[in-house]
Amino acid sequence: MTAFRELHRSGLLILPNAWDGGSAALMRSLGAKAIATTSAGVAWALGWPDGDALPVERVVQATRDVVRAAQGLPVSVDFEGGYSDDPAEVAAAARTVAEAGAQGINIEDGGGSPELLAAKIAAIRAAAGPDLFINARCDLWLRGVGEARTRVAEAARRGAIYRAAGADGLFAPGLTEEAGIADLVKATDMPLNLLAFPGLPDARTLERLGVRRLSAGSGIVGAALGRAAALTRGFLEDGGSAPLMEGALSWGELNALMPQPR
Numbered sequence: 573m574t575a576f577r578e579l580h581r582s583g584l585l586i587l588p589n590a591w592d593g594g595s596a597a598l599m600r601s602l603g604a605k606a607i608a609t610t611s612a613g614v615a616w617a618l619g620w621p622d623g624d625a626l627p628v629e630r631v632v633q634a635t636r637d638v639v640r641a642a643q644g645l646p647v648s649v650d651f652e653g654g655y656s657d658d659p660a661e662v663a664a665a666a667r668t669v670a671e672a673g674a675q676g677i678n679i680e681d682g683g684g685s686p687e688l689l690a691a692k693i694a695a696i697r698a699a700a701g702p703d704l705f706i707n708a709r710c711d712l713w714l715r716g717v718g719e720a721r722t723r724v725a726e727a728a729r730r731g732a733i734y735r736a737a738g739a740d741g742l743f744a745p746g747l748t749e750e751a752g753i754a755d756l757v758k759a760t761d762m763p764l765n766l767l768a769f770p771g772l773p774d775a776r777t778l779e780r781l782g783v784r785r786l787s788a789g790s791g792i793v794g795a796a797l798g799r800a801a802a803l804t805r806g807f808l809e810d811g812g813s814a815p816l817m818e819g820a821l822s823w824g825e826l827n828a829l830m831p832q833p834r
Contacts, residue, residue, distance in 0.1 A: 574703050576606055576646035576675035580741065580763040584779040586786050587648070591617045591793045593637035597829040600642055607642050608678075609634065611650035613793035622790075624652045628665045631655070632672050639673030643831055648676030648705065654692050663695035666704070676705035678743060683715030686730040690737040697738030705741065707765055707785075708734035713746025724752045728759035741765055745789065748772045750781065757782035 579585045588604050590596035591613025599607050612622035614634045620626045631649070639647050649669050654662030666677055679696070681689040693706055710730050712723045724747075731742040742760050745767035747753060753773075757764050763784035766772065768791050778786060806815055 574646065574675045574705065576648060577703075577705050577740065579606055579646065580705070580784050582784075584775055584783060584786060586775060587788065588792060589613065589650070589788045589790065590638055590641075592634065593641035594826075594830065595793070595796075596638040596641040596647075597643075597831065598826075600645055601829050604645065606646040606648065607638060608648040608676075608787060609638055609650050610788075610790045610793055611652045612790040614650070616793065616797070622652075624655050626655075628655050628668070631665075632668050635669050635672040635674050640831055646675045647673060648678065648707070649674040651677040651679045653680050653682055653689075654696075657688065659688075659691040659695035662692045663699035666696040667699045670700045670704050675703070676707060676740075678707045678709050680709035680711055680743075681730065683711040683717040686733045690733050693734055693737040693739050706739045707741040707743050708739040709743040709745065710734075711745070713744065723747075724755045724759065727756055731760040731762060735760075735762055741785065743767075743785075743787075745769065745787075750777070753778070753783060754781050 585605060587606055587608045588599045589608045589610035590599055591610055596607050614631070615622045615626045618626065618630055635649050651666060651669065655665055656662050669677060679689065679692060689708065693708060696706060708731070710727045712718060712727055718726055727744055734742065739762065741763045743765040744756060746769060747756065747766060748769055748771040750773055753766070764782065765785035765787060766778065766783055767787050767789045775786060803816060806812060
């Protein structure tokens with residue numbers, strides 16, 4: 573059993589999402605038990621849009637960077653939709669990500685037919701073996717698929733399909749209501765993962781409800797880039813230095829976080 577899989581067995585795993593090696597090193601230093609990537613953040617950091625647009629080789633290199641900076645912490649990679657509709661191609665890419673050091677991946681259905689994602693999951697399991705933790709992301713809430721009152725039941729139905737194909741966890745980003753969360757926990761035999769989202773209950777409540785994983789998603793990178801935008805805007809207007817130092821980590825502090833070359 574991998575260390576990452578073990579973290580889902582009890583309690584609530586709070587999982588920050590890094591977008592490069594530097595952010596992974598920072599998160600490691602602050603006590604994260606594991607680190608995930610955010611596909612949006614990785615894409616933005618490399619100057620690409622989110623949404624299965626980033627070339628797979630860049631995803632693999634970003635994985636290597638994060639794994640190196642994590643220094644032994646388990647790493648899970650946001651693998652979007654697998655960067656292809658061909659399950660064989662998705663499986664080959666996922667195996668490469670696992671060989672780069674990832675202990676887990678997220679792969680999403682995009683709110684579309686669950687059968688295609690199930691085929692991808694089955695192909696990944698066959699290619700990557702039993703140890704890779706496959707988190708199946710159900711996008712009913714993010715995409716507004718179907719009526720709100722039917723989404724928990726549909727997510728449970730999809731989760732059963734994904735479980736049968738080889739998934740280890742179910743990710744339901746956008747689900748925030750306590751009753752719905754409790755119902756979905758009861759309706760699935762996989763660890764339930766939720767996304768930091770407006771209206772989501774706090775960590776203690778989520779743990780009580782039986783949620784096993786809480787992800788930051790693109791929230792941290794979005795806040796960081798928002799702060800960078802505000803600072804850049806001000807600097808371009810008046811060239812002031814003082815705001816750039818407010819709340820900043822020093823060069824020495826940041827440099828000391830980074831793993832030394834071998």
